[in-house]
Amino acid sequence: MTVYARSPTPLAEAEVSDTSSVSAQIEICDVTKLYGTVAAVKDFSLTVRRGEFLTILGPSGSGKTTALMLLAGFVAPSKGDILISGRSVAAVPSYRRDQGIVFQNYALFPHLTVRRNLEFPLEMRGMKATERARRVDRMLVRVHLKDFGDRMPSQLSGGQQQRVALARALIGDPPILLLDEPLGALDRNLREQMQGEIKALHREFRKTTICVTHDQEEALTLSDRIVVMRAGRIEQTDTPEALYDRPTTRFVANFLGEANILESRDFKIEADAAQPLGTVAMIRPERVCITAPAAPKRADADLRHSVTGKVDDMLYAGPLRKYQVRVGRSLVIVREQVASGQQTFRAGEEVRLEWLRSDIRFVTS
Amino acid sequence: MEKLQKLGRMPVGLIIPAIAILFVIFGVPIVQLFLISVNAPSFSLVNYQAFFRQQENVFVLFQTIKMSVVATAICVIIGYPTAYLIVIASKPVRTGLIVFVFIPWLTSGLVRTYAWTVILGDHGLINNLLLDLRLISDPLPLLYNRLAVYIGMVHIMLPIMILPLLSVMQGIDQSLLAAARSMGARPFAAFWRVFLPLSLPGVRSGTLLVFVVSLGFFITPQALGGLRDAMLSNFIAVQVASSLNLAPIAAAAFILLAIAVFMLSLFGMDIYGTQDHRGRTVRKSWRSQLSSLGALPRYLNEIAIPYRARHWAAQLYQAGSGSSWSKIAGAVFVLLVMIYLLFPELIVIIMSFSAGPFLEFPPSGFSLQWYRSLFGDPSWIRAFWDSFQIGVTVTILSTIAGTLAAAGLARTSPRPRTFLMMVILTPITFPAIVVGVAAYLGLVNLGLIGTKTGIVLAHSIGSIAYVVVIVAATLANFDQRLEHAAKSMRAGPVRTFMRVTLPLIRPGIIGGAVFAFIASFDEMVVTSLVSGFSIRTLPLKMFENINQQIDPTIAAVGSLLTLMPVLWLVALYVTWWRSRLRLQDAPVNSVA
Incomplete structure (x- = not known):
């Protein structure tokens, strides 16, 4: 009987339940990270539930990468604390945290084969060679790379490298998975395919996952919840649907999808009791209907706003048409599904725009 | 104009000037030398047998190999941690340290060797200090032994390992x-x-460079070692000076060359692995590594696994302990290495301003007397002037030939390119003494022994190699599509080169020219063989006087030779910095 058979490690326990959802809760409490006097992340507080897929979304320079570095343990917070399963990890170096990370450019070890790359985290955990081989085989099958184990990373395509990186992050069965712009290096088609792959892996392993990206589409399709960051602070946190449907700030409205801000000088919106002070009205392009000025009024006309304008430009994009309509000094974007028997408008034509009052959202500017 | 255009279309034509010089000065004579060594036309190994029959020869040969191995090993042991610590340092510190490694590399090896005679000599820095402190009553025999040779060799070759x-x-x-x-x-x-x-x-490339350079070491064992510390180069040089029989010299040179080539082929030929080759060679070397050496670390690793398994749980979520101790140790180590690299040069400069009548440290006062005596002595002035003239001529010749060759190589297909590159680099990859003997024979063929033209040609083969390496590296980063773009805008090949290619690779060409000059100005081994008795270049004259430690005039010469590369470095930095500044400006302008 060996010494370490007597004292089972967490890994041995994980082995019993195998790839069951061993995931952790993450609490970030009021974290600030200063570089010199500049705060890359300021007063950042967030709780990530067990098994949740959370995306931190923001433009470059918004502090999202710093947030991930803090979570990964590559930088230490200047202020505040990070708790994983209730224990403070702010001072724990990255190699003592049990986290799988997929790096922006994958960071596959160029001098090791795919198989040795996957074995690396297992070796560091002290797993025996036979067990390592078994796990790697299983994982290679899972990510559809069964016959690629002996290739070098440089001999793989971008999508294959991405899958190796995901497999390497998952193989040690860490409770937390961190993704840093995971699909940034892939072309469009592959990106969609890999989004599905990541989603499937998350469903299967139920890891608490934090993904950092600047790609709104990636964020919307993958996440349970999205955190929008701006200049080091959290702008808004919500589910993708809520975030898109009910943005609270003009920044979020513009960053996630397209937004028409209805300036009061061009649009007369009856002072709504629900409009808070200091907000502007906003409508999504797909909520706007475009018709000929002479078209008969609808039955629910009293529930609608209606303005006239002049078509500035029309873009045809396969399943939909996108109009730019000039109303006063404002340009309203209208997105319309292409349907049969529909009237198309050319640049210069007069049109009437309509939308439901209930589709208007008020955002702080 | 038409001819030039034709030449531009024919890449091999651009390489011809460089290859022609190399062929006449080095290629033909090295073949001649080989034929002499195998006793052509009767073809026998008598010369080699004669070499190995003499016990003294075998002794020197083994000593050469042994000293090269030891010096290389010390360089790896000191160089690797130094390079690692430099890389992980913060950016400003790193830049500074890299400059500190560059300076000695650009500084004359002769001066640096001389500095050690000043430090280690009987009346040198260390002995004087210990005598003054009354720790010893007689000077310690620090100089003229094996230890001094190693100190000098490692000092000179450490930058070659670190870079x-x-x-x-x-x-x-x-x-x-x-x-x-x-x-x-x-x-x-x-x-790990x-x-x-x-x-x-x-x-791998550092070890290879250092080992091959060590094999051809000449100045350091001569100046710092005792009689028993001679290396094969010294042995060959003595024979060239004393005898007219080339056969034993040829045999010895080829034995030295054989060791060098053996090492090169063992570790792979491309010392200056270019960027696009690197990926491939890394992978290849890794395959072989896994099969041969890989077994041992893997085995050790398996042993360590149960240990790690036991500690894994305990280590999870444990706060890391501060590693300030290791940081301090690292800083001290780098500091010591930097002192080792730079202190000797500093000593020479300080001492050249000494006011005393002898070489002493610390100097008793400040004076320019040794510079006055240097510039008052017509023989020194003549040597300086000769060296300068030769250096400038070599620079012009090799920059033109080398740039053309690099441009030509960039257009040839990879296979002949690798081969031609290897051929052009032989003068700086072969042991210096072998190049010297070959150049000697080549100049004898041309009847140019003891002439400035002869020395210029002999220096050029090495300088061309430096220019080709540096310009080729710049061209490798050069985007060929820019040339295509220029041609699509109706610019001919010549105009494309002058208006687009040349301005963009100019920093590389200037860098190559600086190296060409330094290489020539500092050259001593080849020069000593081909100069006859009529021309004394500055390093040659200095080497003659190097063991006369009493005369600080040499310190004045040495500090001139030391300050020059520093000035060059500043010049280089300014040109590179300016070109980078311009590149940074470019996108801003195009946006505006």
């Missing part, structure tokens, strides 16, 4: 180490399993 290590280490993606740590590798494991294997190509 390729730095270039490889700086290319290692830092996110790989972060990845390793995120997978539970402690700092040492991350280093990821950083070290990826830095091995640098170790």
